[in-house]
Amino acid sequence: MLSELTRIVHNIVLDNPVPAKALAKEIGKPYSTLLREINPYDTGAKLGVETLLQIMKCTGNIRPLEYMAEQMGCRLERDAKPMRASRMRENVFAEMRD
Numbered sequence: 001m002l003s004e005l006t007r008i009v010h011n012i013v014l015d016n017p018v019p020a021k022a023l024a025k026e027i028g029k030p031y032s033t034l035l036r037e038i039n040p041y042d043t044g045a046k047l048g049v050e051t052l053l054q055i056m057k058c059t060g061n062i063r064p065l066e067y068m069a070e071q072m073g074c075r076l077e078r079d080a081k082p083m084r085a086s087r088m089r090e091n092v093f094a095e096m097r098d
Contacts, residue, residue, distance in 0.1 A: 005067055006040045009047060012061045013038050027054040 013020050013034065024034040029051065036045035056062050062076070069076050
């Protein structure tokens with residue numbers, strides 16, 4: 001049975017403005033390793049919480065965190081401070097242009 005959380009992360013990595021290869025480089029993982037870890041059909045590789053955090057920071061997408069909060073009966077509220085992730089995304093896009 002596929003986990004909804006795994007599907008969410010899989011979609012974030014593959015369907016966002018930051019290409020998966022650039023995202024893998026930014027978080028310090030080989031591209032093939034990242035794809036295995038987020039593949040909902042690959043039972044031999046698991047996505048770690050530190051990598052998940054980096055994915056959310058680099059993409060600015062907190063849907064996995066929202067899903068986990070929902071599952072625990074909680075809700076999230078964004079802080080008024082700007083997210084650091086936007087600077088991380090800018091760095092990834094700058095590297096892609098170079």
